[in-house]
Amino acid sequence: MTAALTVNSARKAFGGLIAVNDVSFEVRRGELLGLIGPNGSGKTTMLNLISGALKPTSGEIMLEGRRISGLPAHAIARQGVARTFQLVRVLPSLDAEQNVMAGAVFGHVRSWGADARKTSRALLDRVGLGARAHMPVSAMTYIDQKRVELARALAANPRILLLDEWLAGLNPSELKIGISLVDELRREGRTIIMVEHVMDAIRSLCDRCVVMSSGRTIAQGGVEETLSDPEVVRAYLGDEDA
Ligand SMILES: Nc1ncnc2c1ncn2[C@@H]1O[C@H](COP(=O)(O)OP(=O)(O)O)[C@@H](O)[C@H]1O
Ligand SMILES: [Mg+2]
The missing domain is CATH 3.40.50.300 (P-loop containing nucleotide triphosphate hydrolases)
Known part of the structure; x- marks a missing residue:
């Protein structure tokens, strides 16, 4: 194989x-x-x-x-291929959901609009950020930014x-x-x-x-x-x- x-x-x-x-x-x-x-x-x-x-x-x-x-x-x-970075790289001016949607748009299995939003919401729930989907990432702790980054990587279904x-x-x-x-x-x-x-x-x-x-x-x-x-x-x- x-x-x-x-x-x-x-x-x-x-x-x-x-x-x-x-x-x-x-x-x-x-x-x-x-x-x-x-x-x-x-x-x-x-x-x-x-x-x-x-x-x-x-x-x-x-x-x-x-x-x-x-x-x-x-x-x-x-x-x-999707990744997270040793030093987190997120889009700080965007909120968590928009960051994750960026992963859905540019990745392997692409989706946008309502589909991308739905995927993003599910992934944010999964990493424990469901309640903070609209928080700007710049206001989040480092750990929560790492969670956003993982959700973003998964959004493309790599x-x-x-x-x-x-x-x-x-x-x-x-x-x-x-x-x-x-x-x-x-x-x-x-x-x-x-x-x-x-x-x-x-x-x-x-x-x-x-x-x-x-x-x-x-x-x-x-x-x-x-x-x-x-x-x-x-x-x-x-x-x-x-
Ligand atoms: N862009 C770069 N330019 C020059 N040297 C680099 C660069 N990136 C990494 N290195 C060097 O390559 C070696 C391996 O680094 P790295 O891959 O970051 O190691 P690790 O992730 O295992 O700690 C180190 O000596 C580091 O200084
Ligand atoms: Mg390293």
Whole structure:
């Protein structure tokens, strides 16, 4: 069966720095893949290569067997890649509903007008913002802006959803809600790549992990097996020492 996403020797150089160094992995349909590694290991850059925010220096990326690397970001979004950002990016002057509707208009399964509004309302309910659909996003807390961003990403009904530290910065009770929300997405069969530092979340949610360190993949496979890999343990200890 064709993988949902295939990353084949993806490389990204910034001048002399190779942020992503010939990384290869697959994401199966309906799988939640954890992309983990110490700070600066290239995780966000890898997501940027998939979403088209950056073009790979070499290598290729395929969505459902069709090459997407090299296409502009908007075309990749159309093909069915949606994401959230490590540092939230919302349209601050618009309200929550308008932000989510923007996702419905520009994404993979496009809708507008009454349909887009209906989808947006349902998604805002789902992320716990049903009562605040008309609040300007600029007046919302950071966490609520993250919820808006997730709803916006889902509005396009993407083939693959990329979450860049979506759980970061949540307090313990918000974290519990956040984890169960991601778990619901997983159980409805969505294909997800989750960049995450919260180990509890990785253990409870991920089917498999890919571990990066200094731009390279140092381990991939089952969650427990990769987390206990000596090289992975070393990479994380090195990060804590830094
Ligand atoms: N646009 C850029 N220009 C130059 N260097 C960058 C750029 N984006 C990321 N980097 C560098 O690439 C490396 C990987 O960064 P990043 O992908 O953000 O890591 P992570 O998300 O794993 O913390 C870091 O050394 C970072 O400074
Ligand atoms: Mg990052």
